[in-house]
Amino acid sequence: MKSLVYLAMLLSISCTTTSGSNSKNPVNDYKIVSHAEQFVSFWDAAKGMEKADRLKLFESSPFNTDHQEFYDDIAFGSKMDPNWKQNKIESLEEIFDQYEKKQQKILTQHQFLKEKADVWVKAAFRRYKFDRPIEIVITPVLTSGGTLRVRDKVILAIGSNVLADFKDADFIIPHELTHAYHNSVSNFPGGDDLALLNSDEAKLYWGLWTEGMATYGVYEVTKIENMKFIMGHKEYSSINFHKEPRIDAKLADLFLKVMDDRYINLDDSNVRRQTKNWFGVKSNVMGNETPSAPGYYLGFRVIQTLITSGKFTFDDLLRLNRQEVRPHIIDALKTFKAASDAQEKTKNSSSAL
Structure with a gap:
C-alpha cells in the first residue's frame, strides 16, 4: 500500500x-x-x-x-x-x-x-x-x-x-x-519477484498475508492503537483497534471462499478485478458495510489474532513461508465467526432479560 x-x-x-x-x-x-x-x-x-x-x-x-x-x-x-x-x-x-x-x-x-x-x-x-x-x-x-x-x-x-x-x-x-x-x-515474493507473483502458483491469500504483515507493521513500528492511523482511511475512525466481530466475520466468510484464487495475473481482467476488490486502496467487497481496502484490514486482523493467541511473535510470523501461512490464516479467519456468534448470543441473552 x-x-x-x-x-x-x-x-x-x-x-x-x-x-x-x-x-x-x-x-x-x-x-x-x-x-x-x-x-x-x-x-x-x-x-x-x-x-x-x-x-x-x-x-x-x-x-x-x-x-x-x-x-x-x-x-x-x-x-x-x-x-x-x-x-x-x-x-x-x-x-x-x-x-x-x-x-x-x-x-x-x-x-x-x-x-x-x-x-x-x-x-x-x-x-x-x-x-x-x-x-x-x-x-x-x-x-x-x-x-x-x-x-x-x-x-x-x-x-x-x-x-x-x-x-x-x-x-x-x-x-x-x-x-x-x-x-x-522471508521467502515470500516481493517487488523484485514479479515472475512468481504472476505465476499460477500465486494465490490471493499471499496478498492477505503480505499486506496484513505490512499493515500490522505500522502498529509494530509506531505502537499507535488507532485504526484510522494504521489504515489511513477516515472510515476507520469508528473501527475498534482490537476487534469488530460482525465485520471481521463477514469479511472472513467471503475471503475463505476465494483465498486460493489467483492473486495476480497481468493478462486476466477477472483476476485483476478480484485482486483490486480486496487490495485496491479505495475498493471494497461489501459496499458500505465495511470500510475501504478490506484485504489490508482483514490481513491486519489475521496477524493480530495470531499474535494475541500467544502462539507467535511478530518476528515468528515474518519468517514463515508461503506454504506454512495458509493453515494459520484459515484458523484465524474461523475464529472471527466464533467471536461474532458469541457476541450475537450475548446480545440476544441481554435482550431476553
Missing part, C-alpha cells in the same frame, strides 16, 4: 535528498529522495506538448534517468507483460491527468510525507535491521508503493499522487518499510 508532497515554490534541478547513513555501520543506512521539484519543472515544460513529445521529455528527465530501473519495474508494472510499453504510456497519461486535477493536494501531501519520513524511518530502524541501504523515493509519478532491490540497495517507492485525498498519509512509510523488511527475511 503507499504518500504525497507538493513543492510548487521549489523548482530545483536536482533531487532533494536526506541522508541518515552511519559510515561505521552499513546496516540501516538510508536516504530520502524527493522527485517533486524535478516533476514540477518537467510539468511546466510539458503542459502544452503533444503526448508523444511529452513522453520523450519524460524519458529524458533527470528524475526518470536517475532511477530508470525503479520507474520501469515499479511505476509501470512488469516488463514481462507483452503490453508493457502501452501500459506505460497509459499509466503516464493517467498520472499526468491526476496531477493536473490535484496538483496542490499532491504537492502538499508530498511535502508532508517528506517531513514525516525521517521520523518514521528512525522508528522502523529501532525495530528492523536491514542488511543494505534503503533509498526512499517519494514521487508524483507512481500510483502505489513498492520495493525493488537494485544491486546493493533497496528502493522503497512511495507515490504521492495515489494518497492525494488522504488527510494524513504517514502510515505509508512504516507500511512500506515493513514490506521491505518482510521481503528480506
